[in-house]
Amino acid sequence: MRLIGIMLMAIALIGSGFVLAERGKERLAILVQLKLMVHYLKSQILYSNATLPEAVFEVGSHFRAAVKESEDDWEPALFFLNVGNMLNEKRDQTFSDIWYEETGRIPASVALTQRDRESLESLGRNLGYADRNMQERTILFYLEQLDETAERVKEEAESLGKLYRTLGMAAGMFWVVLLI
Amino acid sequence: MTAAELKYMFSQMIPEDGRVQEIRIRTGCPIFVRVDGGEIQLNGYADSRLIRELMELFSKHSLYAYEEEIRQGFLTIEGGHRVGISGKVVMDGERIRTIKDISGLNIRLAHERKGCADAVLPWLYQDEEIQNTIFISPPGGGKTTILRDVIRKISDGNSYGRGMAVSVVDERSEIGACLRGIPQCDLGHRTDIMDGCPKALGMTMMIRSMGPEVLAVDEIGTREDLEALRDALRSGVKILVTVHGDSVEDIQKKPVLREMVEERMFSRYVVLACRPHPGTVTGVYDLQCRELYTMKDGCESV
Numbered sequence: 001m002r003l004i005g006i007m008l009m010a011i012a013l014i015g016s017g018f019v020l021a022e023r024g025k026e027r028l029a030i031l032v033q034l035k036l037m038v039h040y041l042k043s044q045i046l047y048s049n050a051t052l053p054e055a056v057f058e059v060g061s062h063f064r065a066a067v068k069e070s071e072d073d074w075e076p077a078l079f080f081l082n083v084g085n086m087l088n089e090k091r092d093q094t095f096s097d098i099w100y101e102e103t104g105r106i107p108a109s110v111a112l113t114q115r116d117r118e119s120l121e122s123l124g125r126n127l128g129y130a131d132r133n134m135q136e137r138t139i140l141f142y143l144e145q146l147d148e149t150a151e152r153v154k155e156e157a158e159s160l161g162k163l164y165r166t167l168g169m170a171a172g173m174f175w176v177v178l179l180i
Numbered sequence: 181m182t183a184a185e186l187k188y189m190f191s192q193m194i195p196e197d198g199r200v201q202e203i204r205i206r207t208g209c210p211i212f213v214r215v216d217g218g219e220i221q222l223n224g225y226a227d228s229r230l231i232r233e234l235m236e237l238f239s240k241h242s243l244y245a246y247e248e249e250i251r252q253g254f255l256t257i258e259g260g261h262r263v264g265i266s267g268k269v270v271m272d273g274e275r276i277r278t279i280k281d282i283s284g285l286n287i288r289l290a291h292e293r294k295g296c297a298d299a300v301l302p303w304l305y306q307d308e309e310i311q312n313t314i315f316i317s318p319p320g321g322g323k324t325t326i327l328r329d330v331i332r333k334i335s336d337g338n339s340y341g342r343g344m345a346v347s348v349v350d351e352r353s354e355i356g357a358c359l360r361g362i363p364q365c366d367l368g369h370r371t372d373i374m375d376g377c378p379k380a381l382g383m384t385m386m387i388r389s390m391g392p393e394v395l396a397v398d399e400i401g402t403r404e405d406l407e408a409l410r411d412a413l414r415s416g417v418k419i420l421v422t423v424h425g426d427s428v429e430d431i432q433k434k435p436v437l438r439e440m441v442e443e444r445m446f447s448r449y450v451v452l453a454c455r456p457h458p459g460t461v462t463g464v465y466d467l468q469c470r471e472l473y474t475m476k477d478g479c480e481s482v
Contacts, residue, residue, distance in 0.1 A: 045245075131244050
């Protein structure tokens with residue numbers, strides 16, 4: 001019985017190392033997905049001259065269709081779809097308020113840092129105002145931020161991923177050696 | 181005043197069955213609503229906050245998407261309603277860049293009135309063939325409403341002629357009130373619509389691509405329009421157009437329109453008036469501008 005307990009604890013420690021390593025990859029995947037979606041948003045605004053409710057909804061629908069298997073999980077496409085729906089339902093609220101509300105609804109479990117959330121929030125705060133050039137500049141600024149973050153996360157995911165996995169395994173083995 | 185307060189006031193003071201034609205909002209002034217030809221003054225005064233909120237609502241939080249329209253002094257919103265704007269114009273050389281500090285809005289509500297063209301329809305056909313027609317009326321005279329109904333009748337077919345392929349060039353989205361490319365107004369089953377496209381360009385595109393039998397456009401008047409209409413007539417396409425004016429003589433004061441009349445582009449002139457109510461037909465004239473039908477002869481108003 002004691003041996004089983006020791007083994008389970010060891011497996012949990014090793015597993016947590018792998019989970020931490022995976023979280024970096026998840027964050028990277030979300031950032032890459034956001035980047036693709038914001039590029040699409042840019043084309044909707046600048047090329048199709050779509051209004052924000054139309055553009056945001058179109059982006060959400062387009063990317064949601066591409067990842068049907070994760071119906072219940074949060075994903076960036078769902079965020080865009082929700083914003084689009086809210087814009088059509090709550091017509092007396094401003095775009096930035098709705099975007100802000102929806103950013104606040106992103107579950108804490110989603111692998112985005114506070115800074116990622118704040119950048120996303122500031123994108124919504126600055127969209128819709130002034131002319132098309134301003135929209136382009138706002139979007140390009142966010143894309144630049146996303147690029148930098150994604151690059152950093154990618155490097156971290158590689159180096160820290162290895163570290164987390166190694167630490168997890170070392171902690172697991174240490175636990176076994178300590179208690180046997 | 182906020183947009184929500186205005187909405188509440190509107191629901192309290194405007195009769196539910198009243199036909200709202202126009203709402204005029206000016207910073208620091210009372211709000212006037214034209215209902216069934218009369219005018220109602222709402223309580224309270226408009227302020228810049230109200231105008232800002234309304235502009236945000238009308239543009240769906242996307243003023244950038246209406247840049248070109250704002251430059252022309254108006255924007256067309258969902259439902260085909262037209263919002264005229266006035267404020268401080270920002271110039272870029274000879275060209276208007278935008279209008280800022282918007283201080284006045286004139287919201288003109290579009291109305292789809294099926295059957296409003298019934299009274300004029302018999303005069304638009306000769307030997308079961310639709311005639312090239314121009315609808316003349318002052319602003320608010322109902323020419324777009326009547327054009328919309330005529331398009332629907334021609335497209336679906338009626339007791340005077342078979343259903344025909346109609347192409348509509350709807351530069352200001354007022355005829356079809358398109359939402360995501362789909363007309364919100366009934367334009368008939370054989371109608372194709374080019375939404376938000378400059379008229380002259382749209383007419384040429386439609387003739388080349390959609391093979392229309394009838395081409396319909398609203399508010400013509402430029403030389404480019406004239407050239408495009410000439411092309412259409414050369415291609416054997418029938419045309420239905422509208423223009424601002426009081427009478428056939430009045431439109432001939434404008435050089436381009438005079439050329440159109442002199443070239444005998446139109447075989448029917450339908451003159452509309454705002455009184456006693458929008459859409460009142462005051463006269464129908466033929467190719468030589470001879471009276472076919474006048475209000476004194478007992479023409480039904482539409």
